[in-house]
Amino acid sequence: MLPPPFPDWLWMLSKGLKRKREEEEEKEPLAVDAWWLDPGHAAVAQAPQAVASSSLFDLSVLKLHHSLQQSEPDLRHLVLVVNTLRRIQASMAPAAALPPVPSPPAAPSVADNLLASSDAALSASMASLLEDLSHIEGLSQAPQPLADEGPPGRSIGGAAPSLGALDLLGPATGCLLDDGLEGLFEDIDTSMYDNELWAPASEGLKPVPEDGPGKEEAPELDEAELDYLMDVLVGTQALERPPGPGR
């Protein structure tokens, strides 16, 4: 079964978080999640609160990620975690005292960039995930025309705006209710976010074009999938007729 659709860089985000945790264990205690909480910085006086919020933030992001990995996410759990994330983020926002997040130090790792710009990126991802869930309903109605590559029934065109909105290297204001929300809830083409197709961080964070890494495999998948789905659709009508009364 293909993994559920979620934006590429939410995946990267959680990978980045895991890597960051491993690095943390090796380094000094203050190599905290966000590089911009550097001990040398004036804002470190607020560090305890910020660190607590930050770790709660990380936890929430992981929960979100985990929730989305379910074949059909629990909508209540998802909404509650997202709303909690918004609260945490709102409380972290008065990090105006902190330097603007995306200006990296000497040798930023890709993971750092991810975390630093995670706010706007996260808002984008959450919005897109929730919008994607709305397309679940669309699937239960007539399937989309199968002219394009990619799993039938998915709105391929929807992927582009969502990717466009994820300007990861752009400035992040740290506010979840940013304008970058509109693309996030667009539908996402599952095949593009197949885990195995993604190279690790070294590939960079550029939005993936639609005819991306999955290209070689996609045609094969689709043909078989197509036939199978057509068979089922034809068969489905008979299967789902409920037992009549009086039987």
Added chain:
Amino acid sequence: MIPGIGTLTQDTLWCFSQVKGTIEIGTTEADIISTVEFNHTGELLATGDKGGRVVIFQREQESKNQVHRRGEYNVYSTFQSHEPEFDYLKSLEIEEKINKIRWLPQQNAAYFLLSTNDKTVKLWKVSERDKRPEGYNLKDEEGRLRDPATITTLRVPVLRPMDLMVEATPRRVFANAHTYHINSISVNSDYETYMSADDLRINLWNFEITNQSFNIVDIKPANMEELTEVITAAEFHPHHCNTFVYSSSKGTIRLCDMRASALCDRHTKFFEEPEDPSNRSFFSEIISSISDVKFSHSGRYIMTRDYLTVKVWDLNMENRPIETYQVHDYLRSKLCSLYENDCIFDKFECVWNGSDSVIMTGSYNNFFRMFDRNTKRDVTLEASRENSKPRAILKPRKVCVGGKRRKDEISVDSLDFSKKILHTAWHPSENIIAVAATNNLYIFQDKVN
């Protein structure tokens, strides 16, 4: 003590009556009970489990010789209500877990109940057969067809007694109406319709019609990015067939009147308690999310359960509940850990007793709590195998919050959060309760003096 209708006076003592289920340590996930419900007379008790099975227990007729031992519940019928399904279009597995069972009032010799999983509601008929026709002309005793040419005489088939057989048959299947997960079903007082609610929509069904339903509530926003709230529970008013309530993940309850418009997106009443600023935290919203809503039998009140409290609301007062009961306030300082291990998302149910004077809900460590609305007394009891001797009186339990722990108390940190009582039921007219503890069903009765 006033016998019969339940009150929780000083003299009410609860005793162990029965336990159903296995004692093994390693629980099969399929055996975890996911819903418990008495029928309208209390004669039958139904449970649903994660494996999609329904087990119905029937109360024994009371024997004149053993007046002090009230009728026990024994297995009456077991059937597979829902099977795991696979939605090919979305590549999704549909869980067979029974989310809710609701009984229909009995109108003839057969019993009817609704059972639902995440996507499909089914109407089941449970009926008894204790006679068998014998003496067919065209069939022999084994049921094989006879050659008509060999028949020389005719006889009238007769009904002969046979061992009682209880059959469960699916009479209706209400499918394909819910995109999201069904959390509630509720039978209307007109006995002709019922509703099913999922995270974003509520549908109204007629029992006779399975291929269409009316959508009466739809809170799905046009842009899913605006989604901040989901429906968590819904119920019809017990007497007014046009009225129902639904609760949300933001701790609000909406009362709707179906006469007002076809789509009840605009509520008639809106119940919400203002947030207590002193208790504010990152988790305020999660713990305010209502996990269950129940009308009182009288129809005058509604009871809601959120993570830490049970609240009783008067239908005529929308701005705050008339009563608030703390279920396990000692968890308030542990919310971060409970968020981490996801326990904060547990959905506890709540129930009224027959006279609406006592309310009950579950907690952790296999504890469950009862609150007497009149005397304001409350008690914590435990469903455990240790207290499982016949007619053993349940000893009230106490959780020690801090400082010195007395001998019989248990400290907060020793609580077992994997043992949760999410589902309980109270007999409609007697002090008999059913408590589901993971894969075991406990039945307790009050001690008859």
